[in-house]
Amino acid sequence: MKQFTVSPIKSALKATISVPPDKSISHRSIIISSIANGRTEIKNFLPASDCLNTLKIMQQLGVEISCCNNYESVTVYGKGFHSFSEPKNILNCGNSGTTMRLMSGLLSAHSFLSILTGDDSLLSRPMGRVIEPLTLMGAKISGREHNTKAPIVITAGVLHGINYEMPISSAQVKSAIMLAALYAKGETKIIEKEKSRDHTERMLSAFGATIQYDKNEIIIGSEQRLEAQNLFIPGDISSAAFFMAATSIIPGSEMVLQKVLVNPTRSGIINVLKKMGAKVEVTNKKDISGEPVADICITANELNAIEVKGSTIPLLIDEIPILCIIMAQAKGKSLIKDAKELRFKESDRLKTMACVLRKLSVEVNELEDGLEINGLNGEPFKINYSIEWPSHFDHRIAMSVAIAALKANEPLNIPGAEWISTSFPDFEKIINKLQMAAV
Numbered sequence: 528m529k530q531f532t533v534s535p536i537k538s539a540l541k542a543t544i545s546v547p548p549d550k551s552i553s554h555r556s557i558i559i560s561s562i563a564n565g566r567t568e569i570k571n572f573l574p575a576s577d578c579l580n581t582l583k584i585m586q587q588l589g590v591e592i593s594c595c596n597n598y599e600s601v602t603v604y605g606k607g608f609h610s611f612s613e614p615k616n617i618l619n620c621g622n623s624g625t626t627m628r629l630m631s632g633l634l635s636a637h638s639f640l641s642i643l644t645g646d647d648s649l650l651s652r653p654m655g656r657v658i659e660p661l662t663l664m665g666a667k668i669s670g671r672e673h674n675t676k677a678p679i680v681i682t683a684g685v686l687h688g689i690n691y692e693m694p695i696s697s698a699q700v701k702s703a704i705m706l707a708a709l710y711a712k713g714e715t716k717i718i719e720k721e722k723s724r725d726h727t728e729r730m731l732s733a734f735g736a737t738i739q740y741d742k743n744e745i746i747i748g749s750e751q752r753l754e755a756q757n758l759f760i761p762g763d764i765s766s767a768a769f770f771m772a773a774t775s776i777i778p779g780s781e782m783v784l785q786k787v788l789v790n791p792t793r794s795g796i797i798n799v800l801k802k803m804g805a806k807v808e809v810t811n812k813k814d815i816s817g818e819p820v821a822d823i824c825i826t827a828n829e830l831n832a833i834e835v836k837g838s839t840i841p842l843l844i845d846e847i848p849i850l851c852i853i854m855a856q857a858k859g860k861s862l863i864k865d866a867k868e869l870r871f872k873e874s875d876r877l878k879t880m881a882c883v884l885r886k887l888s889v890e891v892n893e894l895e896d897g898l899e900i901n902g903l904n905g906e907p908f909k910i911n912y913s914i915e916w917p918s919h920f921d922h923r924i925a926m927s928v929a930i931a932a933l934k935a936n937e938p939l940n941i942p943g944a945e946w947i948s949t950s951f952p953d954f955e956k957i958i959n960k961l962q963m964a965a966v
């Protein structure tokens with residue numbers, strides 16, 4: 528495992544940062560433009576391994592894609608819904624659940640053999656949640672362990688629309704169904720208990736699809752046609768969250784994060800930080816390629832404990848590991864509940880974060896669907912050498928530990944640094960720059 532050493536920061540953080548482009552929107556930009564008609568130019572694409580896996584899979588399916596300046600600009604030459612050809616080899620999604628689930632939906636509508644696989648983490652994640660609704664739509668799709676795990680094999684598909692009440696709130700599952708619905712005969716209706724991120728709905732709409740989405744219900748008709756668009760991908764709020772956290776736990780800090788996505792289905796972390804006491808301002812708000820984008824200005828302040836549960840969870844699902852670090856610095860006992868989905872991410876994030884917090888000498892209670900965290904009221908984290916690091920780090924866990932290390936009593940060797948490049952290739956560089964500026 529690659530190690531990455533982070534030392535405690537010597538003074539307050541004062542910086543203006545551009546965070547990497549949004550991962551969820553980068554995946555969708557490649558997928559949707561590949562089935563549109565015409566040339567889509569994508570500016571500010573995220574060249575992280577997860578999104579590159581989506582891009583390579585589209586090329587394996589015969590889509591022409593050209594990239595320049597380290598993916599600063601990606602051009603996709605879409606030829607419509609029926610332009611894919613049977614891939615010669617298996618399609619490797621690596622660590623990316625978004626690639627595997629969204630591609631399952633799209634490939635279910637194609638009458639050729641496709642096999643989707645991934646790394647050990649992805650092979651252990653639940654895939655029955657996409658296989659089931661796609662089978663109801665008429666897809667010939669199967670998976671390992673009685674159709675619950677990848678590799679996923681898809682052989683043919685003549686699809687029809689369905690009415691589907693989602694048993695869990697998941698943007699990946701609803702997006703898989705929406706992509707399949709574009710090819711289905713008849714209308715598809717999807718109902719979610721709690722609204723999850725709506726990037727697929729927004730982007731399909733921007734490409735000209737007929738789609739109604741309001742609150743927790745989506746209706747998507749058949750016989751659609753998508754027209755190419757030019758896109759700009761905004762900064763990823765899930766990456767920005769690490770620096771919002773660093774600013775809020777290091778007294779006297781101030782930071783501006785530029786051109787960040789502030790879509791309400793993603794910006795739960797802003798509201799939670801405000802409620803905990805941090806000063807957060809959202810300025811220069813504008814709409815770019817159908818998504819709200821703004822600068823986030825954050826100033827450190829005393830943090831109080833909070834309860835985060837229910838419909839708030841999907842609005843900050845990927846920020847929960849770093850939220851645990853913020854809660855561990857607050858005054859009082861914080862609670863996260865209704866977050867069982869965290870057990871099915873790149874690692875079991877409830878178990879992993881409980882272990883990380885214990886290693887940082889924070890009192891924590893692991894619940895079936897959440898965590899209870901006793902905050903240190905601003906005291907530095909102390910490394911407990913009698914506790915082992917968790918056996919599995921994923922990108923968001925490794926970055927959360929790196930941020931905690933800025934506020935620890937001694938330098939920390941963080942295992943699993945190689946995972947960080949799945950979403951944030953320049954993370955280490957930015958941390959080193961902040962360290963140099965704080966000397």
Ligand code: S3P
Binds near residue numbers: 697698
């Ligand atoms: C994603 C949706 C979320 C999130 C994941 C990316 C997406 O998963 O955790 O990192 O791009 O659609 P869910 O399927 O649980 O919503």
